[in-house]
Amino acid sequence: MGKPKLKEHKINRRWCKGCGICAHFCPKNVLEIDEKEKVVAARPEDCIACKLCELRCPDLAIEVITK
Amino acid sequence: MAVKDYIRERFFPQMWCPGCGHGIILNGLIRAVEELGINKNDIVMVSGIGCSARISGYLDFHTMHTLHGRALAFATGIKMSRPELNLLVPMGDGDALAIGGNHFIHAARRNIDITVIVMNNRVYGMTGGQFSPLSGYGSLATTAPYTNIDHPFDAVDIAKSAGATFVARSTTYHIRQLTDLIKKAITHKGFSVVEILSQCPTYYGRKNREGNAYEMMELMKQITTPVGSKAKKENPDLVETGVFVEIDKPEYCAQYEKIIERAKKDGLVRSPSTGRGRVSPGLG
Ligand SMILES: Cc1ncc(C[n+]2csc(CCOP(=O)(O)OP(=O)(O)O)c2C)c(N)n1
Ligand code: SF4
Ligand code: SF4
Ligand code: SF4
Ligand SMILES: [Mg+2]
Numbered sequence: 001m002g003k004p005k006l007k008e009h010k011i012n013r014r015w016c017k018g019c020g021i022c023a024h025f026c027p028k029n030v031l032e033i034d035e036k037e038k039v040v041a042a043r044p045e046d047c048i049a050c051k052l053c054e055l056r057c058p059d060l061a062i063e064v065i066t067k
Numbered sequence: 068m069a070v071k072d073y074i075r076e077r078f079f080p081q082m083w084c085p086g087c088g089h090g091i092i093l094n095g096l097i098r099a100v101e102e103l104g105i106n107k108n109d110i111v112m113v114s115g116i117g118c119s120a121r122i123s124g125y126l127d128f129h130t131m132h133t134l135h136g137r138a139l140a141f142a143t144g145i146k147m148s149r150p151e152l153n154l155l156v157p158m159g160d161g162d163a164l165a166i167g168g169n170h171f172i173h174a175a176r177r178n179i180d181i182t183v184i185v186m187n188n189r190v191y192g193m194t195g196g197q198f199s200p201l202s203g204y205g206s207l208a209t210t211a212p213y214t215n216i217d218h219p220f221d222a223v224d225i226a227k228s229a230g231a232t233f234v235a236r237s238t239t240y241h242i243r244q245l246t247d248l249i250k251k252a253i254t255h256k257g258f259s260v261v262e263i264l265s266q267c268p269t270y271y272g273r274k275n276r277e278g279n280a281y282e283m284m285e286l287m288k289q290i291t292t293p294v295g296s297k298a299k300k301e302n303p304d305l306v307e308t309g310v311f312v313e314i315d316k317p318e319y320c321a322q323y324e325k326i327i328e329r330a331k332k333d334g335l336v337r338s339p340s341t342g343r344g345r346v347s348p349g350l351g
Contacts, residue, residue: 015079019086024281055098055242058090058280059080060070 004066006049009041016061022053031062073097073107075127082121086280088239088265089119092157092186093126095242099249110153113142115167117159118193118267119186128155136167139174142181150320153253154180160187160201164220168200175229175258179319182252182259185222188267196270207274222262227312232257234312238264238287241308251310257318264291264306 009031018037031053032042039062041047051064074097083090100110110128114120116135123130129152133141138156146154163171163185174181190208191197198208203219226234233255237245245263252259266272266283277283292298294309 017080017085019280021086021091021281021284025284052242055094055246056091056239057094058083058087060074060090060094060097061080063070 004049006044006047007065007067009044009047009053010063010065011039011041012059012061012063013038015059017059019058021056021058022062025056026053068101068107070094070097070101073100073127074125078125081125083118084267084269086266086268087118087192088188088263088267088280088284089122089186091239091242092119092184092245092263092265093122095245096122096155096157096184096249097126098246099253102246103250103253105153105253109151110155111142111145111149112155112157113138113145114157115159115162116193117162117191119157119159119188119265120162122157122186136162136165137170138162139167139170139181139183143174143177143179146179146181147320147323150180150324153182155182155184155253157184157186159192159199160185160189160222161191161199164222164225165200172225172229175226175231175260177319178230178232178257178316180256180258182249182255183226183261184249184252185260185262186265187222187262188265188271189219190267190271192267192270196267196274202271206271209270209274222260223307223311226260226262230258230316231260231312232314232316233259233310235260235310236262236264236306236308238284238291238308239266240284240287241291244308248310251313255313257316 016038018033023031028046030043030047034040049066053062054064107128112123112128113131114123115138123132142154142156189202196209198211198215200220202215206215235248237248248261252261268280272283291308292305294307299305
């Protein structure tokens, strides 16, 4: 069993408030806030599935699904 | 269980401002309960009034949203009648240490098995950014436009000296430590206090020019250091995080149960089946 790998970011756009906490603290700069002030996974290929974005989101709006 | 199983989804998106640290505490608390594997029906959350206190509405435990500063009085009553339940009391800094200061110190003194989480954003968020007893000398608030001249309380020091048997501090930046300390506090038998530095970007952050939510969290990283570190000796202004107190002392409900047993032997208790429903001597 190796390290978990990213399957997808599950983003709840209805709950996300675009605070930018997840994007700012992402160690791999995977996430961005779009023009609608919601988070998007702009560079999912760089994600190391550390889940820090999910753990720090105040709105429970981002989930890191691994395979 | 998944995070979704612990929340009342119908109340989401939650009411806190974008980036409010209280949401991160909600997140960390759910993980702590999930990792401990406690049945959510064995948890009672009692909160007072404040942005922080709104947390109880979002969680699918038994919850009570009570009076400003008085959550610990309600929680004490519940714990004494149902000592087998886990009592969680999230409190704002104002809720815990301004209006609720006396409840806080006396609950700590009794060492009743309750877990308090002080969600310290150093301000009265809910009512519009007035300074609290934790704002600190020199800070700005809507009620201190020329800077606050009140010296602050230190929540950890107060909890320690009032008799809490588990005392810890973390921040919303330190999310894994936050979760770990809440787990330890819940597991500890006795009065446990975890102070969590939380950001209120809307009032404290804006007034004190600390920037947006993540900039405030960057600041938390800068101003903190693990308890007992060398850095603290070199820079006494740093705020320590980690566990400050973890001791065994007789717990209030357990002691009270013993008193009931003794009273029963003396024939002063009417209902031996429940052990409760006491009567005064002469009335039984
Ligand atoms: C008895 C009483 N006094 C005053 C108030 C008004 N009030 C509501 S919340 C609050 C302070 C909230 O500050 P804090 O506890 O730090 O929580 P925060 O909103 O910052 O999370 C006050 C003074 C009240 N609701 N009840
Ligand atoms: S931390 Fe949460 S609410 Fe904030 S931008 Fe990211 S997903 Fe949205
Ligand atoms: S899991 Fe880690 S690397 Fe991937 S987006 Fe989240 S914070 Fe970035
Ligand atoms: S006013 Fe402050 S404490 Fe209240 S929800 Fe907004 S950011 Fe959070
Ligand atoms: Mg406050």
